[in-house]
Amino acid sequence: MKLAVVGTGYVGLVTGTCFAETGNQVTCVDIDERKVEKLNNGIVPIYEPGLETLFHRNVEEGRLLFTTNLEEGIKGAEVIFLALPTPPGEDGSADLKYILKVASDLGPILKQYAVIVDKSTVPVGTAEKVHAHIADNATVDFDVVSNPEFLREGVAVEDFMKPDRVVIGTKSERAKSVMNKLYAPLVRQGNPIIFMDERSAEMTKYAANAFLATKITFMNEIANLCERAGANVDDIRRGIGTDSRIGKRFLFAGIGYGGSCFPKDVQALAKTAQDFSYDFRVLKAVMDVNDAQKTKLMPQILNHFGGDLKGKTIAVWGLAFKPYTDDIREAPALDNIRALVEAGAKVTVYDPEAMDNVRNMIGNTVTYAHTQYAALDDADALMIVTEWPLFRTPDFDKMNLLLKSKVIFDGRNVYELETMREQGYTYYSVGREAVL
Ligand code: NAD
Numbered sequence: 001m002k003l004a005v006v007g008t009g010y011v012g013l014v015t016g017t018c019f020a021e022t023g024n025q026v027t028c029v030d031i032d033e034r035k036v037e038k039l040n041n042g043i044v045p046i047y048e049p050g051l052e053t054l055f056h057r058n059v060e061e062g063r064l065l066f067t068t069n070l071e072e073g074i075k076g077a078e079v080i081f082l083a084l085p086t087p088p089g090e091d092g093s094a095d096l097k098y099i100l101k102v103a104s105d106l107g108p109i110l111k112q113y114a115v116i117v118d119k120s121t122v123p124v125g126t127a128e129k130v131h132a133h134i135a136d137n138a139t140v141d142f143d144v145v146s147n148p149e150f151l152r153e154g155v156a157v158e159d160f161m162k163p164d165r166v167v168i169g170t171k172s173e174r175a176k177s178v179m180n181k182l183y184a185p186l187v188r189q190g191n192p193i194i195f196m197d198e199r200s201a202e203m204t205k206y207a208a209n210a211f212l213a214t215k216i217t218f219m220n221e222i223a224n225l226c227e228r229a230g231a232n233v234d235d236i237r238r239g240i241g242t243d244s245r246i247g248k249r250f251l252f253a254g255i256g257y258g259g260s261c262f263p264k265d266v267q268a269l270a271k272t273a274q275d276f277s278y279d280f281r282v283l284k285a286v287m288d289v290n291d292a293q294k295t296k297l298m299p300q301i302l303n304h305f306g307g308d309l310k311g312k313t314i315a316v317w318g319l320a321f322k323p324y325t326d327d328i329r330e331a332p333a334l335d336n337i338r339a340l341v342e343a344g345a346k347v348t349v350y351d352p353e354a355m356d357n358v359r360n361m362i363g364n365t366v367t368y369a370h371t372q373y374a375a376l377d378d379a380d381a382l383m384i385v386t387e388w389p390l391f392r393t394p395d396f397d398k399m400n401l402l403l404k405s406k407v408i409f410d411g412r413n414v415y416e417l418e419t420m421r422e423q424g425y426t427y428y429s430v431g432r433e434a435v436l
Helices: 010-021 033-040 051-060 070-074 097-109 126-135 156-161 173-186 198-229 233-241 262-275 281-294 298-304 332-342 355-365 396-402 417-423
Strands: 002-006 025-029 064-067 079-082 114-118 142-146 166-169 193-196 313-317 346-350 381-384 407-410 426-428
Touching: 002 010, 002 070, 010 025, 010 051, 010 064, 010 079, 010 156, 025 070, 033 064, 051 064, 051 156, 070 097, 079 097, 079 173, 097 114, 097 126, 114 126, 114 173, 126 142, 126 198, 142 166, 142 173, 142 198, 166 173, 166 198, 173 193, 193 198, 198 233, 198 262, 198 281, 262 281, 281 332, 298 332, 298 381, 298 407, 298 426, 313 332, 332 346, 332 355, 346 355
Parallel strands: 002 025, 002 079, 025 064, 079 114, 114 142, 166 193, 313 346, 313 381, 381 407, 407 426
Antiparallel strands: none
16 A cells, blocks of 8 residues: 655654555655655664664665655555644643644645544544545545554554554544555454544543553552551552452552653643533542652652752663653653752763753753763762663662762662662662661
8 A cells, every 4th residue: 555654753653664564655754854864864763672673674675755745745645644743732732733734735735535544642523623624625535534543652663563452433434444454464463453433533542541641640649658658569569460450560650650642641631621521530630640749759859968959969860751762751850850950969860762862952951971870970879760671780889889878769669679778778769668
């Protein structure tokens, strides 16, 4: 099939590359000239495990092309994916300006029937709006389908190639059969393609993200209570996760969720509820708790250093909002860096993938270390914000030599309490007793 993908970010580039891998002819379109130039020069602009190999293979075989020109990009395409940003607007709702602009641009340049697919996360009713914007100037038949994306950054390629399920919202039989054909190679193990109407598909994506954000947040509340009640949240996690009704995943307590999806999607769903005059109380609590959770170690840090961080250096391990990505959108690391700097501390940071993105955002507010150990040199304490695997079994002898004092504030419960006791650390984590 001939496909176009408009918007070549995390979702668009993975979508385009993976559909090229299943034998389709794909053109990716983006307005960012520098990004398209990089892609045309064989450079993948994001870090996503497994993506480079597929990218190079499909580019070399001529199945994956890049352009800034929408008309050229969609020429002859049977399916046109919209993988455009939907950032929060001022009132918290998803801002549809990117999607509706492209929809308006598409109308006059569609030359034959095409299925236009909303891959972005968009509120209920967006497919109808996209349809109306295209129809304003279109001279040919087309269908608009909602096909929300559930991939996780860090394992995006695997998620895309072997999705738990594919959700497709459309009432058009013609569009259904096109989408069925396109996705068939990805669901050969029998995972379902679930068809429904457009509005339900749009809501499914928000329900999934809001549910997961709630699960994390619930566990963070349990962790906060554990600290007061003298219980250990790791044991609670094992105790409840083995119940198949609850499940083992998304039960790890920590300093809150971040990223480009959960915060904005929870907020957008809350706004949708408000638009329909529904008081979605659980969502409001989730947002409040998560906001506070991100910097929940700060009072302990301040308390440990007698209320003042002036003259202190804090090393921060981990900047990305989660491991295996360079994405720092809404990353708790940024809130903690801000709080540490405001309290007078000097901050030295290390992350295996996200340093360039942080440098572009906050420049010389912090010092960038070349290795995780270089960050510790002369530091008064270490703070762990992202649970990259390389932080899990560090060389403690090396750490002991570099750190001025053996103090760790661990926002991701990376170490066992027993290990910290053995190593002689003062250790604060989430939902567990402090090792003093
Ligand atoms: P992104 O910001 O990484 O990429 C969006 C791309 O669209 C950018 O490259 C931008 O230059 C381009 N763009 C903007 N306007 C354009 C235009 N007029 N024409 C062509 N290109 C244009 O965003 P993303 O993370 O890929 O997310 C895209 C959508 O997918 C969002 O709605 C997001 O909520 C949703 N989503 C994201 C993820 C994720 O993990 N990142 C997962 C599932 C769903």
